Amino acid sequence: MGSALKKSSFDKYAAYGAAVQIPQNEAKFLNSLYKNANGAEPTTLREDFCGTFAICCEWAKLGASKQAFGLDIDPEPLAYGMKHYLAKLKPAQQRRVQALERDVLGCNLIRADVVCALNFSYFAFHARSTLVDYFRSCRRSLNRNGLFVVDTFGGPQHGEPSVDTKRLPGMTYYFEQEHFDPINNRTRFSIHFKPKAARRRKRAFTYDWRMWSIPEIRDAMLDAGFSSVDVYWEGTARNGRGSGRFSKRDKGEPCQVWVAYVVGRK
Ligand SMILES: C[S@@+](CC[C@H](N)C(=O)[O-])C[C@H]1O[C@@H](n2cnc3c(N)ncnc32)[C@H](O)[C@@H]1O
Structure with missing residues (x-):
């Protein structure tokens, strides 16, 4: 990596x-x-x-x-x-x-x-x-x-906004569920990264998913x-x-x- x-x-x-x-x-x-x-x-x-x-x-x-x-x-x-x-x-x-x-x-x-x-x-x-x-x-x-x-993937955690954080060599990874609509199961996820000694990269990837x-x-x-x-x-x-x-x-x-x-x- x-x-x-x-x-x-x-x-x-x-x-x-x-x-x-x-x-x-x-x-x-x-x-x-x-x-x-x-x-x-x-x-x-x-x-x-x-x-x-x-x-x-x-x-x-x-x-x-x-x-x-x-x-x-x-x-x-x-x-x-x-x-x-x-x-x-x-x-x-x-x-x-x-x-x-x-x-x-x-x-x-x-x-x-x-x-x-x-x-x-x-x-x-x-x-x-x-x-x-x-x-x-x-x-x-x-x-x-x-x-x-x-x-x-699924589970109760994904019925509301949440952030999964993973520390990796050289950076931290965030998988953020920014929004969830239970009426149509539409959801918005973003991936952010925080490299060590560098600024955070917000929304490096974004997904509009059902x-x-x-x-x-x-x-x-x-x-x-x-x-x-x-x-x-x-x-x-x-x-x-x-x-x-x-x-x-x-x-x-x-x-x-x-x-x-x-x-x-x-
Ligand atoms: C979540 S990423 C996954 C990429 C890859 N499978 C991976 O695991 O690294 C979704 C990918 O789907 C592509 N994509 C979205 N809609 C598509 C379509 N209708 N036909 C082909 N590719 C599409 C995007 O450009 C993007 O690269």
Whole structure:
């Protein structure tokens, strides 16, 4: 993490990467979901809302057969990923990654064995009809036995404004829920950073989201034609916090904040 943060100009993507992403774990998790479901290795990944397409780059490292496509509407994070992540791969790995400036609501999405929409990015869709249309086009673009993987979060803490603070080497990270409207589940989140010995970077990233519950996501996937939908719930570590390990579950347990994956099978 540190290098980009030590420079005099603040690098918001480096800070985000350090605070929020563990792309190597995500790539391995997606690979193992498919392997466990189908008894075979997946080849192609499409990372929707890919931002800096860090997961695509980790996917390419998993083997010579792996190919990854990232789609994002914003050229800025794509350019960052080219310079800081793609450029660090071996030439053969680089040739198996493509990042494209595309709207995921467009037609003819690239076909893949696994499609993911992570870091809650599809919360940007506020209407159920848009969510179902997007899920439907993801299902269509999956190869046979393909999986569509999204993450989600919730819990009573998110029914009102709150701030989560994480101290990291070289900076403090804040995930602030600035607003929540229980009538339509619309919410506004911001990410702020306070680098050591530098001014606070307020609202480095902002999100106007609708928080979709697990039953809503499951129903939307089933309406979009997925043959089955599974929920992967996070285990609890000894200190009572999330363990970072997810397993298929039919029942969760109440907690202030939870994170889960919802997986649709074509
Ligand atoms: C919460 S960020 C997540 C980025 C990335 N998945 C990550 O974890 O670093 C959401 C991303 O979705 C992109 N985005 C928003 N609407 C989009 C759309 N309709 N099509 C493609 N990308 C979109 C934004 O440009 C932004 O990079």
